[in-house]
Amino acid sequence: MRKGEETRTRILDVAEAAVLAKGFGATSIDELIAETGITKSGFFYHFRDKNELAKALLERYIENDERIYDEIFSRAHELSDDPLQAFLLGLKLLSELLSDLPNGHPGCLVATMCTQERAFDREIQEINRQAALMWRQRFGGMFREIMCHYRPREALDADQLADMVSTVLEGGIVLSKALKEPKSLPDQLLVFRTFVRLLFQPMAQA
Amino acid sequence: MRKGEETRTRILDVAEAAVLAKGFGATSIDELIAETGITKSGFFYHFRDKNELAKALLERYIENDERIYDEIFSRAHELSDDPLQAFLLGLKLLSELLSDLPNGHPGCLVATMCTQERAFDREIQEINRQAALMWRQRFGGMFREIMCHYRPREALDADQLADMVSTVLEGGIVLSKALKEPKSLPDQLLVFRTFVRLLFQPMAQA
DNA sequence: CCGCTCCTGTACCGCCGGTACGGTTCTCCG
DNA sequence: CGGAGAACCGTACCGGCGGTACAGGAGCGG
Known part of the structure; x- marks a missing residue:
């Protein structure tokens, strides 16, 4: 056992x-x-076969991924009661965590499975989809809470903003790998962080 | 012949x-x-072998990719003399082009090669790297020109902003595939476009 | 001691990437 | 029109890999 x-x-x-x-x-x-x-x-x-290995691999990866996000953003929320500040802090912590990886981010299994989608069965594709939806829900909730307290300078959908987090992470991983520059991923995350800060920055003359 | x-x-x-x-x-x-x-x-x-097929595939893909960017952004620059407006217009055109793909973006070969990097030789990895650097150069040039005319609200590196274009494209492709929502990619590009517009928007009281 | 989990060992299959090589057809150039 | 390449076809073969089948064994808890 x-x-x-x-x-x-x-x-x-x-x-x-x-x-x-x-x-x-x-x-x-x-x-x-x-x-x-x-x-x-x-x-x-x-x-049973290689496909089941892929499934187990993916499920474990996603589980671990969620755990990391849980830790980082719960810590961020401990450090600041303000939802915007907590989110910005979370992005910073995440960026630092990614910076500290000696050989850069090892890669995202969700992305690898995506680029080879038809090689796997629908079950795996569905797990992948659920993972992306979980990310959307997680960050979407944060953005909605932020929007309760801050008025964005531009009208943007909370879910689309949430997807932007996933986009930047996934895209940053790809770019980092292509460029062989581990720093690109955390850097991109910080650029996105700046955008978010800018978006919710109160107008100069309020 | x-x-x-x-x-x-x-x-x-x-x-x-x-x-x-x-x-x-x-x-x-x-x-x-x-x-x-x-x-x-x-x-x-x-x-000669499958690896050479991969190389030819990748080179042709990148070439075609560059051609598309050339067309879109040269058209955008014809429509507006202002570098910022031209860039924003280019992003819009690109987003529309991506929206019109019936089954969504088919995927980026650079990304696929990245997620399977060690399966290929260094030559392919180098081609991949050069492609990413070309993107950086292309969009970096645009941002530098924009910065000659507009003062960004936040100090951001032109190359990092350029990388953000690639990041959003690559990440958007991954997310679109994972979610099975073709619209996500063009949407993400528009969100990024909003960020850029916000970044270079003149201050309220100049 | 039984039975279950957790393996090992061996033999085998079909697909796939790749090699080798001889022969054939098409195409363009002189 | 004819010859020389270029652009294939056919066949046979190899080793690696995913996967199957099945028999058996070690260890361990009840």
Whole structure:
């Protein structure tokens, strides 16, 4: 029981690193079992096929992702009662966290699954969609609360603003990888942060 | 001579669609030759291996991408002499173009290659990097020109702003695919457009 | 000691990327 | 019109990989 879970976790750890580095297709099962020190039979005992591995990988990744956002933004809300300040602080904390990753962000599994969508079944696509919707809900709620206290200089939809957070994160990851500049991602997040601050900045002559 | 180029183009057309839909790894050569109506030998006459196909695919994609940006922003600059207005107009035109794609944006090959980076050789990674740098240069130039005429409300680096264009495009593509909402990408671009307008909007009491 | 979880070992299949190579057809140029 | 490439076709083959099948064994809790 305990032993099985531990092996499964080890497989997922190895697989996640490999998939983020090389893509799902380029990650072979043989390679995974070699690194985890189990046999092929052992692998297929835990995962029916590669698709189920992808599913488990994705679910675990999203879960962890949510946990990180929970931590960061709850900490930000502890430090400031103002919803705008808390959000801006959260973005800053997130940017700093991303800056501290030595080799840059390892990549987002949601994005990897997206760029290879038809290679996976609809279940995985649906998990992916739900993840994006959760992000929208999370940040959308924050923007709605901000809008209760601040009047935006431009009329923008809270959900679209929320999607902008995901967009900047996903796009920043892609750009960082393409440019081989780990700093781009946290930088882009800070640029977005400036935009948000600007958007809700009270008019000069109120 | 002419014939060869045409076949090669047909292979690339089929391959591009398949790669964007399923990912590079999930796209088999057998499948490509079946759809193009040639044989395996014929395929390997045109491309030494799959990696060279990827390279040709990527180069053609980037070339086409650049051409589209050239057209849109040169048209925008014809319609307005003001660099800010021209840029904002360009974003609008781009957003409209993206809106008109019936099934949404098919995906960016640069991003797909990024999420599977180690599966390809360094040459491809370098092409990818150069593409991102070209985007930076293109939009960076525009922002620098804008900054000659407008004073931004917040001090932001022109290159980082330029990267933001790429970020929003790449991130928007990912989000659109994840959410299965084609409209998200053009919407995100318009949100960014609003930010840019806000950034360079003259102060109320100048 | 039974039974269950958690594997190992072996053998095998079909698909796929890639190689090798001989032959064929088409195309353009002289 | 004829020859020389260019642009393929056909066939056979290889190794790696995803996946299946199935038999068996170690360890562990009840």
